[in-house]
Amino acid sequence: MISFYLCDQNKEKMIRCFVFIIYFLSVVLPLSAQPKYEIRAIWLTTLNGMDWPQAKAIDAAGVRKQQNELCRILDKLQSAHFNTVLLQTRIRGDVLYPSDIETFAEILTGHAGKDPGYDPLAFAIEECHKRGMEIHAWMVTVPIGNDQQVESAGKKSLVRKRRDLCKHYRGTWYLDPGNPSTQEYLSKLVCELVGKYDIDGVHLDYIRYPERASSFPDKDTFKKYGRGMPFTAWRRNNITTIVRRLYQDVKALKPWVKVSSSPIGKYRDTRRYTSRGWNALHTVYQEAQQWLKEGIQDALFPMMYFKENDFYPFALDWKEHKNNRWIVPGLGVYFLSPSEQDWPLDEIVRQVNFIREIGLDGQAYFRNRFVLDNTKQIWDELTENTYAYPALIPPMTWIDRIAPDAPTHPSVKRTKEGHLMLSWNPSIDNSNQPVTYHLYGSDTYPVDIRNPKNLITTYLPTNHYPYKPSQPWLLKRYLCVTAADRFGNESVPLELNKASEDDLPILNDGDQVTLPHVKDVRYIRIATPTGHEVLRIDYANSFNIQQLHEGFYWVYLIDKEGRERLVGTILK
Template identity: 25%
Template sequence: MAHPSAPSPAARPAIDRRGFITLATAGVAGSALSVTIGSMTPADATPLTRSAASSGTTSRKRELRAMWIASVVNIDWPSRTGLRADELKAEYLHWLDVATEFRLNAVFVQVRPTADAFWPSPYEPWSQYLTGTQGGDPGFDPLAFMVAETHARNLELHAWYNPYRVSMQTDPTRLVPDHPARRHPDWVWAYGGKLYFDPGLPEAREHIYAAILHSVEHYDLDGVHFDDYFYPYPVAGQELPDAATYAEHGAGFDDIDAWRRNNVDEFVRQISLRIKDLKPWVKFGISPFGIWRNASTDPRGSDTGGSQSYDNQFADTRRWVLEGWLDYINPQIYWQFGLAVADYLKLVPWWADVAARSGTHLYIGEALYKVTSGVFTDPAEMSNHLTYCAEVTAQGTPVHGNVWYSAKHVPMDVNGAMTRVLADHYAHPALIPAMPHLPATDVREPVLTPLHRADDGVEVRWVDAAPHRRRATSFAIYRASGRRRRVDVDDATHLVATVRSSGRGLQEFTDTTAVPGERYTYVVTALDRVWNESGPSRARTL
């Protein structure tokens, strides 16, 4: 992931001062790859490839549509340090406007980029990416503001945390005096120009759990999200400085790699359990590097030839899915159709097959930044990705949605890539796929009142007549042309909008897309907080 994450296969990441990925390649072969990657053409087409590469459109009633909003080194938001509170708020509202304009239904926002916080945490200091000074109070609670404004637009908010990263530099004295890394210097080591909590220390892991769970407990989050940073990506000529920790805590493991992998496994398992103990409805998902292992290394792996998260970050991402520790997996498949070392056409079905075995939802991480940088030269590449994901889903191994990296590349719309996605796939709103294993609320069909025509559209009003404990979190409005006795709510083209509940009995929405003089029939359904849907209301025609 270039936030910053996910180096191209056979390369290691380096971060420039803006936070973008540069490729520090390990030899001539890696360098050649970085030069030619943008000009490679797809391999021979399979039946799926031929269809996906054509200009196809899909309307899916249920799919996650999200974008990452990165805060580390001020990649997306805040755009720079030192903004006033009103400027910070205005910038965040701009990103919500972008999400709404492109009919997204979720945002993944980085709230703990480097053992710091975008909320008043008792465990870690205010993030330096807010004010420019670590520990500097921004003058309001950004996370509380994010929750309120994101939910007002009926978008999900997944709070994004980097578990082990402490600092983007190696000098502990540049951290605030009461930083946990300064109070417990034995918890931390330097590697690759950064500081990290040692994943092998149980006490360091306990601190990370507490820091993350504080926000889960005190804020109305929809999800907890990690990206691909576990043990750091390998740096040529450097060894991870954890030999002493292994000597103390590694008894019973065949080698240090197995011990490291177990450390990450235990971290993922434990945080999953603790999130569900606090709030069973909060989703937990991880966005790993797109390759678990290559089939040449492990026959269970994918038909690829790039870096392997199992070996390089000690992240056994396949196991996490199969064990059911995650609600969703969001692999960063940041490559194009036909790229030999990491082919999108091969990786998506590989992940879909793995996820389907446990019922874990699968979202695909999309490298929109590679359109901006010129790596993806086909303006239809992004749209074709979504067509292909729909075809994989139709084969019985669901792809439940896509996540775009990163926010600032969405409105840039280089080569019209996102406009094409909007026209081909996001022409209508979509509900987030429900997860059957999450606790549901038995919401009741709303009572739709008579419709009214206003200057700006059709006024739709309804009553949530359910008892308080069964009240809906939001509602979906459906519309069909002409007078009808019913509206097919399974037809994605009938979905007009979703709106957050006002918290009162009477709800209202104005359909500004209604054509004056046209006759329409409407129904409304109720949705609980994890997107389970009631039956439709009685139809009304105007």
């Protein structure tokens, strides 16, 4: 890890130096070691069904098809060790769930406001949690829709129901951030969502003024509510007031629910690097770094869809203003597409490496389809290298830092199929909320839970697990389990099995094994920890294991009477 300690006086000079150094390192060095704690998020876009859904829920078959589409997406994300799904839940004044405030989104059925016959958000939450992934409700806050979208919604549109909150600008309708009733409206919407659903986060998108906002028609609002403030300060305060209110509302209901937003990727110009006229603070009135300083966001996902000097210096700027909250840069993987900017894959790989090197908290990818379609082999890169092992979401220690009690009373039983059924007594958390469990395994004792390579599965919702690796030789000899609360605090581990005298490792060079001389032995038997025999040979002091796959094995000796005893283990 390369750390940065930048005082205000020397900050720009040091940034110029470090940008070059770390950019160089990110190019020439292999990808940084994968951390145990890392947010791995993806934006799952429902606007126009860009990521999901494609099928229309017009009947029972359509519902099943729509649900199966989502399950296939989530299966792939789970297999790539993503841990956070940002599901677009409020699209343009319409939503993916039955609401007393806003109407069903047209994309679900092809008709604005039509009930799809099931609750898509509840279904998505259940399926994400089954797979050990968090789901955050991605809420597009200020835009309500273009003229066509509003017309399609008809009487059910927000423009028709609450015209007093809406402004029309350049062919699109927006909520008016300066109208105090806008804050109240969004508060009711978010409280309804958080109160009804077991979501893990609320993700505020487009919590800002629109592009080219200088002519946004809110002069009348300023005249009424400006209270003598400078116009630009008033606009920034309007957005911050909404952010503050929504954060406080969510925490009052469920303090473990994460509240985040996706500001513009460049906060402001630096002395050395310009934002080229597109930044959060001055262009769209998002004082997002102030939100972190005030503690009214748990995380920011800045949309850093840039490269080279438009990316690295601004990532450092976010790093220097974390204020002990999370910064998760959004990466523009859609630019890998030849129909977009045809970036090389190395551009994204370098950015991930840089993010890890400077100690930011993860990555988010815009958007899902470009990852799952393996654009420029991004899927292969993630599954084979970048995300080769699972990762946990960091603990939200600024809200709660008390770990739950460790699980107790371990049980390991072998099934008829030769798999292991693991179980333990449930853990207790001080917040009286359910806990989840992380399972670790290793061929060395004791299991090191600091090493992400040892994570077998994460965020188990139950206190039992059928352990059946895809191949017998992948089964780990030693297992332990920890409990995690809703804030991410992790208990000390419970060992599910312990080392014994028979676990003495037998040395080998990968080809040849040497045993001490033992009398009256007829056979040597090699088996996986599940008991699957992979080799049986006549006894000899030395024997060849080249034909074995890499993995962990038990070594048994069988005497002339057919009696068998375990004498040690082999790690090839």
